[in-house]
Amino acid sequence: MRRSTVNVLGLLTVYVLIPRAIPSPTSPSASGTCTLSSSGSDDAPALLKAAADSACSTVTIPTSTTLSIQSKLNMTGTLNKHINLQGTIKFNPDIDYWTDNAFTFDFQDQAAFWLLGGKNIVLDGGGTIDGSGQAWYDAFAKDSSTLRPILLTLFQATNVTVQNIRMIDGPEWINFVNEGQHITFRNITISAVSTSKNAAKNTDGWDIFRSDDVVIEDSNINNGDDCVSFKPSSLGQYEGEYDIVQNVLATNIHMSNAQNGARIKAWAGKGVGSGLVKNITFSGFVETNVDNPIIIDQCYETSADDCAKYPSNTYIQDVWFNNISGTSSGKEKAVVASLSCSPDGRCSDINVNDINVTPPSKYGTPQFSCQNVQISGDAASLFGTCKTTG
The missing domain is CATH 2.160.20.10 (Single-stranded right-handed beta-helix, Pectin lyase-like)
Structure with a gap:
């Protein structure tokens, strides 16, 4: 596929167990804010714990912080949560791990790093979600059967806003909305560009599956495949x-x-x-x-x-x-x-x-x-x- 660059200026709408000790996030402040810091190893357990803690109404990743995600993130069932991503969530490019452990979908043989689902969720803050895609682009060029994870999957989610976020170098699809309702993406910047001779392939900006009331607005996409694709059984x-x-x-x-x-x-x-x-x-x-x-x-x-x-x-x-x-x-x-x-x-x-x-x-x-x-x-x-x- 040729690279496509799109500026979405208006509106688009459609009517584990971890065998280790889990580090704790900063204790909730009086306002219910939990602030995460980098542990130097896998930060997925701390992020999961904060997301599941009802006392943490806001989970903040500060500007100077990069969370290294080395294991899958199951954040389905999240309720009334503000994820204030000012810094970076970066997925470790351990292809062997993700091949064996990513979430999988029968639909078009997809896999995912991160399932975010539940009700009344805001993900914003001006920060970055980094899929470390270059390793995947190169691996896929050698073996086209390589199952590449989706960067962010909204799974059975209701009333979710994702805004003011930069998404870079997803291994394959960038956003997947699976069976969602009342979903808004606003001011999203997507870039998936290879720095080697191996192109970034199938890096759709958004794929929408059996969802209702999805709005994508004021966003910029520079990728190697579809910008927005509606995929109920792929028509x-x-x-x-x-x-x-x-x-x-x-x-x-x-x-x-x-x-x-x-x-x-x-x-x-x-x-x-x-x-x-x-x-x-x-x-x-x-x-x-x-x-x-x-x-x-x-x-x-x-x-x-x-x-x-x-x-x-x-x-x-x-x-x-x-x-x-x-x-x-x-x-x-x-x-x-x-x-x-x-x-x-x-x-x-x-x-x-x-x-x-x-x-x-x-x-x-x-x-x-x-x-x-x-x-x-x-x-x-x-x-x-x-x-x-x-």
Whole structure:
């Protein structure tokens, strides 16, 4: 994947046991604040103990402190907690340990360093979560079966705000929201960039799974894969699974040097799942040097023949591409927008308005392609008459 840089200026919403003595955090102050310091070894037990202590309403990691996390963090069931991260939480790049001990998910064979769940949690403070990703980027280049942990997983969490935090060098996905409700990310800076010849791969900024009311705003992302991805069963990837992604607003997005801009993809072919994508709006995108600035691909990873024979069972409805401008990279030559659906009316109510995207000058006039879809809106004429199959 190519590196993508995105500035999310607006709103995005979707309706152990440790065989050692556990060091204690500083005793709670009168205000209920517990302040942690570096132990010189594994600081995970102290962080876990403070998070579980109801007397510690605020857990503070001071600016000058780096907590070394050498064992997994299970902070599910956390209640009414403020984690004031002013310093750094840094995960030790012990690949052998994490391969055997990270939390695992059947969904897309994922693993995680840190599960944060419960109710009424704030994680802020201006500090850094560091995944020590370079060791993982290099290991994955040698062995693509290496299971790389997610940096931060909000697991079955309700009423959580993560804000004013820097997240760097996650081994794979940066944020995973799994079965959460009322989640807000605000003023998050993400950077996952390799310093060797081995690229940082699959470093999605956010992946959202079976969650409701997730807001991501005023954030900056520089990574090597998706910026924000909605992944209920990965839109028809898994046979026997039915999922819904609906009520999505992505607005005021600045994006550069990316593979895909405003995109919806769904699997087709024999033996895939099914679902519904509905009420999706992409608005106010400014894109620079993007391979596919506007794209619907309802035959993802499926040949044209197989897609015609086995159309996608993920229906796409009520989609709006509004006020999208900028430049393509020229990878698709003059094509700057492609809306390609499965046969038999699997896409409906697709709207395009105020589209002004151009390819590099050597490719001439911008071209717009479509297949098996009826398009409405003031820019519909750009697509002409769509081809049909089946």
